[in-house]
Amino acid sequence: xxxxxxxxxxxxxxxxxxxxxxxxxxxxxxxxxxxxxxxxxxxxxxxxxxxxxxxxxxxxxxxxxxxxxxxxxxxxxxxxxxxxxxxxxxxxxxxxxxxxxxxxxxxxxxxxxxxxxxxxxxxxxxxxxxxxxxxxxxxxxxxxxxxxxxxxxxxxxxxxxxxxxxxxxxxxxxxxxxxxxxxxxxxxxxxxxxxxxxxxxxxxxxxxxxxxxxxxxxxxxxxxxxxxxxxxxxxxxxxxxxxxxxxxxxxxxxxxxxxxxxxxxxxxxxxxxxxxxxxxxxxxxxxxxxxxxxxxxxxxxxxxxxxxxxxxxxxxxxxxxxxxxxxxxxxxxxxxxxxxxxxxxxxxxxxxxxxxxxxxxxxxxxxxxxxxxxxxxxxxxxxxxxxxxxxxxxxxxxxxxxxxxxxxxxxxxxxxxxxxxxxxxxxxxxxxxxxxxxxxxxxxxxxxxxxxxxxxxxxxxxxxxxxxxxxxxxxxxxxxxx
Numbered sequence: 001x002x003x004x005x006x007x008x009x010x011x012x013x014x015x016x017x018x019x020x021x022x023x024x025x026x027x028x029x030x031x032x033x034x035x036x037x038x039x040x041x042x043x044x045x046x047x048x049x050x051x052x053x054x055x056x057x058x059x060x061x062x063x064x065x066x067x068x069x070x071x072x073x074x075x076x077x078x079x080x081x082x083x084x085x086x087x088x089x090x091x092x093x094x095x096x097x098x099x100x101x102x103x104x105x106x107x108x109x110x111x112x113x114x115x116x117x118x119x120x121x122x123x124x125x126x127x128x129x130x131x132x133x134x135x136x137x138x139x140x141x142x143x144x145x146x147x148x149x150x151x152x153x154x155x156x157x158x159x160x161x162x163x164x165x166x167x168x169x170x171x172x173x174x175x176x177x178x179x180x181x182x183x184x185x186x187x188x189x190x191x192x193x194x195x196x197x198x199x200x201x202x203x204x205x206x207x208x209x210x211x212x213x214x215x216x217x218x219x220x221x222x223x224x225x226x227x228x229x230x231x232x233x234x235x236x237x238x239x240x241x242x243x244x245x246x247x248x249x250x251x252x253x254x255x256x257x258x259x260x261x262x263x264x265x266x267x268x269x270x271x272x273x274x275x276x277x278x279x280x281x282x283x284x285x286x287x288x289x290x291x292x293x294x295x296x297x298x299x300x301x302x303x304x305x306x307x308x309x310x311x312x313x314x315x316x317x318x319x320x321x322x323x324x325x326x327x328x329x330x331x332x333x334x335x336x337x338x339x340x341x342x343x344x345x346x347x348x349x350x351x352x353x354x355x356x357x358x359x360x361x362x363x364x365x366x367x368x369x370x371x372x373x374x375x376x377x378x379x380x381x382x383x384x385x386x387x388x389x390x391x392x393x394x395x396x397x398x399x400x401x402x403x404x405x406x407x408x409x410x411x412x413x414x415x416x417x418x419x420x421x422x423x424x425x426x427x428x429x430x431x432x433x434x435x436x437x438x439x440x441x442x443x444x445x446x447x448x449x450x451x452x453x454x455x456x457x458x459x460x461x462x463x464x465x466x467x468x469x470x471x472x473x474x475x476x477x478x479x480x481x482x
Contacts, residue, residue: 016076019043023068026075026111033230034222035065041218042069042192049184050192053169053209055199056222057260058438060232062196063167067103069194070136070165071114074125077161077190083127083134084161087154089176091168092273093140097122100167101138136165141176143273151179160189169197169206171269177205177213199255199262200420207262223260243434252422253432267420267431270397276413282316282405289315293346293460297452298336298371299445300350300357301325306442308332310339311449316399318453320407321446333363340369347458349374351448374455376448381456386429388455393419393430393447395454415444 015022019039023029031039041052052069056062070086077084088104090096104125108114119126127134141153150173154164162183166172183191197206209217224235226244231237240258247254252263292315299309307323322339326332340348350357350364352373364371376389385391400406400416418436421428436444 012076015072017043017045019069019072022072022076026071026114027068027107028110029068032061032232032234034060034220034232037230038065038220039069039072041220042072042194046190048188048191050190050194051209051217052192052194053206053217053219054194054196054222055206055210055219055260055262056196057224057232057235058198058257058435059235060222060224061234062222063099063103064107066100066165066167066194066196067107070100070104070163071107073161073163073192074118074127074134074136075114077163078134079160079189082160082189083130084136084163085133085157085159086136086163086165087139087157088136088165088167089139089141089153089172090166091170091172092143093138095168096138096140100165104136133159136163145173147175147179150175151182154179154182157183158186161191162188163192163194166193166195166205167197169195169209170200170204172197172205174205174208177209198257199260200257200267202262210262221260224258225260247432252424253435257435257438263422267422269417270393270419270421270430271400271416273413273417275397275400276406276416279400279404279406280408280413282403284315284317284405289317291460292316293458294343295453295458296336296340296343296345296348297449297455298348298350298357298360299449299452300332300352300360301327301445302354302356302443307445309445309449310336311446311453312339312343312345313450313453316403317405318407318450320409321412321449323445329359330363333360333367333369336360336371337364337367337369340371346461347456348372349452349455351376351452353377372456374452384426384428386424386427389451390421390428390430392451392454393421394428396451399454409446411442412446412450414440415447419444419447 019042020031020036023031023039038052038054042050054062073084073086088096088100090100105120108118108120117128119128123138125136139153141150164180164183166176180193199206201207210219223231224240225231226237226240243254243258255261255263294314297311301308307325310322312319324335326335348371350361350371350373352358352361353376357373361371361373374388378388380388380391382391385394418439419430421430433444
């Protein structure tokens with residue numbers, strides 16, 4: 001054996017025992033304190049049943065850390081005739097592709113050895129010398145998969161060095177974690193299940209691992225709490241303090257996204273992917289909605305990276321939503337007026353939360369166009385809801401589930417599926433826009449615009465000739481009927 005080969009083996013043995021040194025040497029990083037703590041749990045002597053759970057606030061770099069750990073397993077765990085075999089899963093196949101799998105590719109490009117020794121594809125990372133037996137594969141499971149089907153998604157990892165990476169486990173079925181434990185059978189020399197997620201649900205795998213099964217897991221809490229010395233530096237202290245000052249430390253959103261803690265009650269999905277798919281598949285004819293009023297919802301951009309949006313809905317049909325980047329108040333008002341005239345809208349609702357839309361509303365009125373301002377944080381008409389925003393979103397969700405038709409719009413789908421709610425006291429409260437923005441990387445402008453079409457009931461205007469022959473306009477309009 002050459003001296004160079006022996007030095008390489010010695011280095012890999014050192015890296016296996018010290019994952020932090022591996023990440024520093026291979027990727028040239030300076031890990032955060034919580035990342036050091038997390039990676040340290042995967043070092044030392046061989047362990048046949050490692051379980052690491054990272055419970056995270058929003059935005060600390062947990063997917064990157066999972067990627068480092070995945071590469072650590074691929075590089076440092078092997079023996080003669082025995083190679084590492086791994087599987088990676090997320091809450092959906094698309095989420096895995098866009099986050100953890102993309103991170104694995106990104107960090108491979110940082111190191112010449114990884115680029116030379118391994119091949120990354122959309123479905124598998126494998127060692128070039130042993131492509132069939134030395135790998136990490138991307139896996140997925142159907143939303144309605146049972147425990148047996150989930151188990152099959154994690155099959156084929158028979159090895160002395162198996163491992164499973166689980167991303168976004170906050171809403172992941174508990175059955176995934178139970179299926180993953182099959183890697184511990186067969187007396188492996190070193191096996192690991194490594195998961196990470198945000199504490200937004202009290203019914204998912206993350207909650208199960210941190211509560212009922214906590215004795216089996218090494219649990220790392222990743223927080224942006226300004227008073228915690230090991231807080232993530234990737235969330236600004238100023239932002240964290242502002243959110244705590246505005247909403248309080250006991251606010252469910254602050255607990256989950258800033259402090260990395262489970263709120264007393266978990267977040268609940270307002271609409272699921274199946275609800276959206278069903279709504280997109282519907283196809284009403286013009287005659288089905290001819291007698292329903294036409295309503296516009298106009299969301300006004302608040303910041304430079306946000307867009308204004310115009311949603312149009314007639315009865316059970318919501319049409320494709322327009323987005324606009326127009327900073328000038330008068331020009332934006334003219335666009336809203338033009339849309340209202342072209343569509344012969346019976347009602348126009350404009351978001352004036354925080355005063356952003358007040359100038360647009362004033363401009364519209366100065367031009368002789370009627371509109372109604374809506375304060376998202378204002379009082380709801382129905383006592384069950386915490387504020388107007390919550391009421392509008394719940395009315396919209398009921399409309400979708402009761403037969404509403406949505407446009408086929410990927411961004412709208414993401415925004416609606418990311419919208420969750422909590423119970424605050426005896427009222428339903430939609431989570432703050434910030435949590436949705438952190439989750440999907442943008443403001444939910446399209447969803448807000450569509451929600452505005454449910455601000456208040458609207459009566460369809462009738463031609464003057466019809467009014468002369470009628471006792472009056474309808475006063476009992478139901479937005480859920482055609």
